[in-house]
Amino acid sequence: MIYADTDFFIALVKDDDWLQERAVSVxxxxxxxxxxxxATLLELLVISDRFAFDRLEALSLSLQIASIQEDEDVLFQAADYMEQDGLTAFDAYHLAYADDDPVVSSDNAFDEVTDDRIELEKDDRSQDEGI
Structure with a gap:
């Protein structure tokens, strides 16, 4: 399993995102x-106006691609990542939620805490466009 953070879904739903091809490939x-x-889906809603995408469509697409699992201990781990590693609240939550699984993201802030990030910014032009 891999955990997808917000920028993965932004890349999929934003019309002109430079990471879209890679996100589709992943x-x-x-x-x-x-x-x-x-939290990822909430963050997607928070930024929907700034990036001008249809929030209902974005949520529907996200839920078709990804499942949601919840564990309250994640919040305590996130607080620890914030305190120990200086991550933002959302980044800390994403990393804590992923636990030991890889995180697909373009945010290199994760690289300081884990070696297990699937880079969206990796150039992979061999895949077809669209999902």
Missing amino acids: AREYEGEIYTSR
Whole structure:
């Protein structure tokens, strides 16, 4: 399983995102193995006006691609990542939620805490466009 953070879904739903091709490739490669959190979907809603995408469509697409699992201990781990590693609240929550699974993201802040990030910014032009 891999955990998808917010920028993965932004890349999929934003019309002109430079990471879209790679995000589509990852979505295909890991179909049925991607999960996310309620915090990710909430963050997607928070930024929907700034990036001008249809929030209902974005949520529907996200839930087709990823499952959601919840564990309250994640909040305590996130607080620890904030305190110990200086991550923002959302980044800390994403990393804590992923536990030991890889995180698909373009945010290199994760690289200081884990070696297990699937980079969205990796240039992979061999995949077809679209999901």
